[in-house]
Amino acid sequence: MARLGKRGRLPGIVDVAERAKVSPATVSRYFNDPDIVRYRTRERIRKAVEDLGYVRNRAVRAMVGGATGCIGLVIPTIDNAIFSEMLQAFSSALATHGRTMLIAAHGYDLAREAVLVHSLSEQRVDALALIGLEHRPETLAQIERQGIPAAMLWNYRPDKDWPRDWPRDWPCIGFDNELAGRMAAEHLLALGHRDILFATAEERSNDRAADRRRGALDAVRGAGLPVPGRRRIVCPYDIRMSKELIAGTLRAGDRPSAIFAGNDVIAQGALFAAASLGIRVPGDLSVIGIGDFRGSDAFEPGLTTVRIPARRIGQLAADALVETIDWPEADFHHEHCCPLELIVRGTCGAANPGV
């Protein structure tokens, strides 16, 4: 069981001080700014800490107004291939800065997001990262009131499309989701596709999905093509269900020549749907996704998609947040609109106007 110090609890800084024959203040300095304590003293303290198995208590530091070393991340869901890639990068970048990550998932519900932000405030996180640009006013108010440095991740919009009264000065590390949608759609258009099925993600509490769909539809309409209602379906974030939904559509009489998928999971569902119906890709049907999830390259043929630099976003976000914490005065104005890349693999072919 727990090894106890002199006073019946876990050994504290005082126990260490006693053993090392220094004052508690010096032990505190040993941890927070080792350079200012003399080498010999440092050695004595090191020994005492080791003997006692002392573990410093960061909670106190937080109380006295210092940093907790915890950074909060509020995310729609953890269970999502591409978020978890970003998460992993975010987490390891934080670790190199000696920080830990507090995670909370709201399940695509911005009302719950507000609750989670409050709960992380209680934990006195040093900074906060949110996914997307659109949040409840009370969420933003809460963060500003507490004076917690915060960043918005994963989406980026040019100035004119920025929600009004939104914190334009917070770090924002993401990519232009509208552009991602447009790039994918334009690729299909360039290949001559005129009849495209838009299989997009649910847009409630999800500005990224909405932006992508808008980008894609704008591109197609800009080309003078109508998009009838039956060419638009909403898919959940699940390969199996996307597969079934899309298979249902493909089974119907007139088949589109291409599918625009709002993300790679939907695209993968589309690929399996085609396989299950014996429809050849890219011969009879083209499919494009967005994300370039791990594994999308392994498909046969490889999925053509727009690559999202997930790991890079995670890393940049961690760095930006740590910088804002460490130099609160400096005005970095972290803002990264990460470049997107069209990854052409094998799932998109030229439209066959004859058929």
Place this chain on the structure above:
Amino acid sequence: MARLGKRGRLPGIVDVAERAKVSPATVSRYFNDPDIVRYRTRERIRKAVEDLGYVRNRAVRAMVGGATGCIGLVIPTIDNAIFSEMLQAFSSALATHGRTMLIAAHGYDLAREAVLVHSLSEQRVDALALIGLEHRPETLAQIERQGIPAAMLWNYRPDKDWPRDWPRDWPCIGFDNELAGRMAAEHLLALGHRDILFATAEERSNDRAADRRRGALDAVRGAGLPVPGRRRIVCPYDIRMSKELIAGTLRAGDRPSAIFAGNDVIAQGALFAAASLGIRVPGDLSVIGIGDFRGSDAFEPGLTTVRIPARRIGQLAADALVETIDWPEADFHHEHCCPLELIVRGTCGAANPGV
């Protein structure tokens, strides 16, 4: 920016007390045990909290010896389909108990695991969850010394195989990985396969992978079949790389009749490898995985695999940990060896002895 209280900082319990015309003690009680404060007083405090935008500071509670409301999870990697499913379940179960989740990933390195455990101890987590049964002695010692309730997740072994001197009394919520390996192998055996390729995961710092491989090999050897070295390959946790590795093996002259994959990612890689070489599944080659990851059911044909109840493990673990925190005296002896289920889909067929 941050809204300040009377004394220049964020409003504290004292500011609230002043405004509500009660003592700080009462405000504290309002938060920690609302029932003991009279309704009218409660209302006054509620109002004051709202007006001031007060957010309680849990750090202090931690200092005074109370709980932080944080539970630490130390995991090999976040970026792993099935862990993230478990993680999501763990996280939301914790949320229903009003707890938050502190995550740290060690990248399959048990030495780093020890460091992370130490770092989470500094944060004074109320409890800790580790993945797997095998950990550095110093990791375990650290946890016991600090008196932190801890649980081991994801693996479970019958008593006789439990590592000696290991904390048998900690909650353990997992499944028998050896059995999982055996079940998969026996399914192939039952279908008449005699020449099986074992594509398993790296076993360094990964007792789960080792146990699965052992279970599979034991089953096959128990049936009197030899497993030559060329029928064993180690694959990384990556569909693309598994695909290439396996394709390399399949291209070689004598082809196995079935592939045992240590997890579904490897199995999916195997499926794509077969597709890329024009090998029919299950006609020419059978493939079985372990995990039943999201999406494994969508493959064409659907992947035959051994289902791991990931969400259930996450949920049970969260509940067990919270129980141990809330009733430290009670001796629950949480121990769940979750049942496994063979999910027969389309990737395994009978061996064709004629070929």
Place this chain on the structure above:
DNA sequence: AACGGGTTTGCAAATATTTTCATCACCGCC
């Protein structure tokens, strides 16, 4: 109006560390 029982509430001590300010020792220099 005093009483009695339980319920609310306030006072003040306690919690573990940080941080400010002061002191002390040491060193080279005059």
Place this chain on the structure above:
DNA sequence: GGCGGTGATGAAAATATTTGCAAACCCGTT
């Protein structure tokens, strides 16, 4: 040998909340 400056250390105040104890309160009884 005293002086001024620097670096290391200690004493004590400060931090925000919790909690044990005791006092005050409430409300129906006597």
